[in-house]
Amino acid sequence: MLQIDLWKRLLIWLTCVVGLVLALPNGFYTRVETHNDAMQAIELQGETPELLAQASGWPTWMPSSLVNLGLDLRGGAHLLAEVQVEDVYAARMEATWPEIRDALRPERATVGTIRLQPSAPNEIRVRIGEPSGMPRALEVVRDLAQPVPTLTGALATDLVVRGEEDVLIVTLSDEERAASDDRTVRQALEIIRRRIDEVGTREPTIQRQGADRILIQVPGIGSASELKEIIGTTAQLTFNPVVGRGTDPDATPGVGNKVVPSLDESGVYYTLEAAPVVTGEELVDAQPSFDQNGRPAVNFRFNPTGARKFGDYTAANIGNPFAIVLDNEVISAPVIQSHIPGGSGIITGNFTIEESTNLAVLLRAGALPAGLEFLEERTIGPELGQDSIDAGRIATIVAFAAVLIFMTLSYGMFGIFANIALILNIALIFGLLSLIGATLTLPGIAGIVLTVGMAVDANVLVFERIREELKSARGPARAIELGYEKALSAILDANITTFITAVILYAMGSGPVRGFAITLGLGILTSVFTAIFVTRLMIVMWFERRRPKTIEV
Template structure:
């Protein structure tokens, strides 16, 4: 165990030096890192010239904090509208005409049919609209999302409370993914986006000191629709009034029929109009959207096409020729920032429901600086006390252990920099914990060497047995800790995941430094001095 070939020694030292080199950018100013990154030729791999520093979390560098709430009333209205369309489709397929139309209620719809025979005819199809509610843990709950009641020639379909709750839960899950894509498009690192309660979402973006832009990105539903402007003679039931941005908010008639929706978009990028130079957004449809858009524009050349975003007409260009290529552009007197924000919203997708801002605040960097100083002081004091203890208990071998611990911490910082991980206060706590774990591994080795020496083994035999027999104990204890760290990462969020990442990286470097580097230093000490006793 104490024999090292020259090749093995070179590889070990090269790996250690390279990982430690990854931590160097943390000592550089941001401008210096940027200058180095720009000076390096493009053909040089980025890992050869590391310029990535550790990203500080919201609690260390400040940023924006926003708490959002799903508007359940808006979600119910959307469900009622969908339910009304589904009922209309069923009546059309069964060829049954309601008397007085389909009446929308706060939590459902109601219709009256001509006679009981029509009720018996449509009820089986209407019951198909009511779906059972399932749970990921217990499966079927026995409840349904729509309650259907019939009283004579009257039928009422009502959204159940369990169905609304389930829809809110799914809306929160979907909104979290949409918000994550939007925040990632801002170029920030490691945002914390998580569920809070049944219908709220917490968004924390480290380093972003412009909460207004964050609110604009997060608060917009971004529900994009392409509809035709209503013409004279259209039925009032098929027309909807909407404000037009081009007309200064004046209400304009738009057909209720939606040609294509934003979910059929595959890409949206900000650009500039080649004729006018104004900012625009170029978009591209998927195959289904391209076919529907091409057919609609081919059959309605000369008609104005309303581009509706969140129930507002942002542009209404006239169709001059069929648009069959599956792409187009949106213009609406945008500024450059508005065009860029709109492109981000469209690429990320629409929110399933309106989100209202419950709480917002900007965390100043002053609080972060205080936290950094407190965490740094705790790490320094803890490390010094551990170093003193190791030297007092193990003498020269304690010095070797302290050197290995120091290299261990530098390697942790290097790997965190390479991974682009975010360092938070719990992350600093993870580093301090790793120092204790690294020392614990050395203690196991040294105590095993002492035990072997007391059993009468020679110096070389005791050293060799101490490292070889302590290895399994070290690996087993660190694997169990690694499993706990992985569970924390998978089930936790925000600072908890930051702690898990730091702890996981620390476990890997601890095993490497405690068993490999410490063993190398002991082997060099033995080969150089050829001692007859072990100073333990």
């Protein structure tokens, strides 16, 4: 017979109440959003009367999690960037040359002189004085190679070394290129995320697409060009020994050197050793500050490895200039006055306060390992986002009203129970979206509209089954009980297959597709819960109160 234990009833209603409470802040979106921003600012800056006034707009004891609005609803910037993974090959070869040189120097008696030859960006060519020593040179350089993990488990190394007469040629292996490409994109993805988080934007979408592309969507930002300024600079910081200084950009730098323009001095070019002493990857902190003359500057600090390199170099090169190079431009070339221990220093230049602050943010977040080429960029204005919200609201209201009317006309009192469950279903969806911090997009609204239509499907199956049982001269209680029992398998089958589809869409899709999949998947879970438990509980409570001899569905 119809019976639901008291603890089950309490648990069902408690779940509905929790869902309603979690969804409630979305009904006061602007007020709660202002409260959340003020609380975050108080944590960072401390309490001020203005921030406290903004924070008081919503009770602190109430939930304050909101459904984040996506790019197409709030407006913002959209970029699709391609990571120039080939840039890393040249940098890797530059960094490998000092290791090769230092490894071959003790073998001069066998291999003779060692001279770096002009080489392609992705290889190193070294001429040795004694061709007969080539086998030994190959053996020494191959010992520098490191193993590279592969999916097949096959043994592979990162360097391919071969000899042609008296020239030693070193290139990256195919396995290392593939691993390097993956590392480069992953690193670029993380650094882009850190840079965007530094400026306090809300709920950005930063995803990898394909092998070497990154999708960046930031709601609430002014324009795509503003977003490019935040993430587009590679901020490759290096400290290089200075070979010479001149005004000819086409001067021959010599093997192992490069010509770099000065950022502040127009028409001045520096010849630098290509292999840096220290790189920005060894920075652990960078903060905007002022130099001794009160001009904006940036203080920096290295990790222990970088500090040791920096200290050893300055101790051995007192009186010599060294260049601070940012994105292949010399921003400063001071003369080393004394040993600089501790691994800290200051970058000076003709900065404004804003430029020094942005440089500190870029350096603190880390250098992009490679350049970015922006294949697609769009700016979506907040007006268009509001239009999307209005259109989505109208579509949801129309679908909602149509379903409510249809269920009431088709199933009478039972249809009213289904409608109440449908309202709770929508509240539970928004409660779950708020709880997990999901982002609602325009396709996500489409998923909610679809859920509204699908939510009553389970109730329709149950009610039709109850009708069939009533035709078999069953009593009302038995007909209701059998209706739920026999419809359960069909409800689960239909919703499980749709849920699997939503999971696949989320796993394989990106951006708008994921937004649709999230609301569809959550909608299926809440629909099944409200149809199987909430509607049934309301019918049981009604039946226990009225004890009707006959019922009409």
